[in-house]
Amino acid sequence: MSEREITTLLSLMNQRQACLSTACKAIADWIDRQGDLPAAGKIRASLKALEADEARVRRALTSLTLDRPLPKFRS
Template sequence: MSEKDITTLLTLIDHRQATLASACKEIADWIDRQGDVPVAGRIRASLKAVEADEALVKKTLTSLKVDRPLPRFR
């Protein structure tokens, strides 16, 4: 697997993780409005781990970006 393939795969995983986290936040908000504050709080607490790793994931993905090679001059 090339570095470009790995970067693409990790970017996709990061995007899906962000999408799932967003959906979980919406579920927590809905549960909160229904009156089950403890359950909503546990969902939000679980999401804090995802949010804590976000900066590291973004930094890693940025460092893996493959630049296009410079054109060769004859």
């Protein structure tokens, strides 16, 4: 697998994780409105771990797209 394919795959995985997080937040809000605060709280607590790592994941993905080897010059 090439570096570009790995970067693309990791970016796609990150996007999918963000979509799942958004869906889980919507479910937690719905559960909250139904009156089951403990269940909604458990979902939100689980999502906090994802949110805590979000900045680190973004930095890692950005560094993958920016860290390129210097071109080799022929002599």
